[in-house]
Amino acid sequence: MQTYRTAQVAKMIGIHPNTVRLYEELGLVPRARRLANGYRVFTEQHIAQFRLARLAFRVEVLQNGLRKKIVRTVKTAAAGDFDAAIRLTDDYIAQVRQERQNAEEAIRIVRLLLAGEPAESGALQNRQAVSRALGISVDTLRNWEMNGLLTVKRRENGFRVYTGEDIRRLKIIRSLRCANYSLEAILRLLHELSSDPHTDIHAALNTPRVDDDIIAVCDKLLLSLQAAEQNARAMRNLLREMKSQYS
Known part of the structure; x- marks a missing residue:
């Protein structure tokens, strides 16, 4: 040997x-x-x-527990449980694809917003329904509201109801948070966009690089997620080889 x-x-x-x-x-x-x-x-x-x-670890993808999931996958393989590691890799790939869809949707929404197009109409939703639909915890929604990123209307009974405009705003916030923007930077951007749809996005965000804006950030996020998915597929192939040789 x-x-x-x-x-x-x-x-x-x-x-x-x-x-x-x-x-x-x-x-x-x-x-x-x-x-x-x-x-x-x-x-x-x-x-x-x-x-x-x-x-x-070739690509650092931190959002929504992806980093923890990939670490767990590697440790599971190190322990010799290749079947479980393959399942975890499949779960990781599925989540990465969902994050890619979220980033692509954020780009689409921002372009509509900057073009001055109204939000899609739809039935009003409560906090639990929005949490499930967007993959955001109720605590996260509550935190964003407490920090002023969103003001939600209430029914007469006191329960919150989210409109189509609220949902669109939440999708933008979600993608920017995934791209590691601070709550303060996002709040400043949303305030300026509310008062002027033609606002300078990169100036509003005050990003480290002056050429960054929401769309550029989401594009970079997309590239990272695409690379992460490619790496994960290569990991799955390697895990299958390891299973056949070392189980």
Whole structure:
């Protein structure tokens, strides 16, 4: 059986030897056998697991628990449960695709908003229905409202009702939060758009780079999500190979 030392693994994978040790400490690869002198001995299965981890972390996608999900997938594979890791990868791919749809919809909505087109009409919805429809927790909706991002009308009985305009606004907020904009930046943007549909979006957001605006941000988010999906599909193929060889 072919074996490798830490330095050899680092050179093969293209990482620092300290990263090899860190991955082992974090449970991202199986524990290596130790020689009497304390040197680690890695196998072909370790090499495959390191390649899996590198695929997983090639693109940083943080929103809605995706980062935690991909870490869990790698650790599950390191524990030798390849079937569960494949299922987790499938779930991850499905969620990434949903996030891509959300970003694409945000771009469409912003273009409609800037063109001055009215929101789509529809039945009024309560907070629970909006939470389910948009994949946003009730606590998140409550937080956004408390921070002034949205003012929701109430019925006579005190229950909130969300209009088509509210839903459109929430979709924009959701995508901007996924792109790591602060609540303060989003609030400033929405206030300025409300008073002037032709406002300078990148100035309103006060982004680190002056050429960024909502559409550009969502486009970049889309590129990251597309890369994450490609990596996840490669991970799934590798997991199937690992299952056939090391189960």
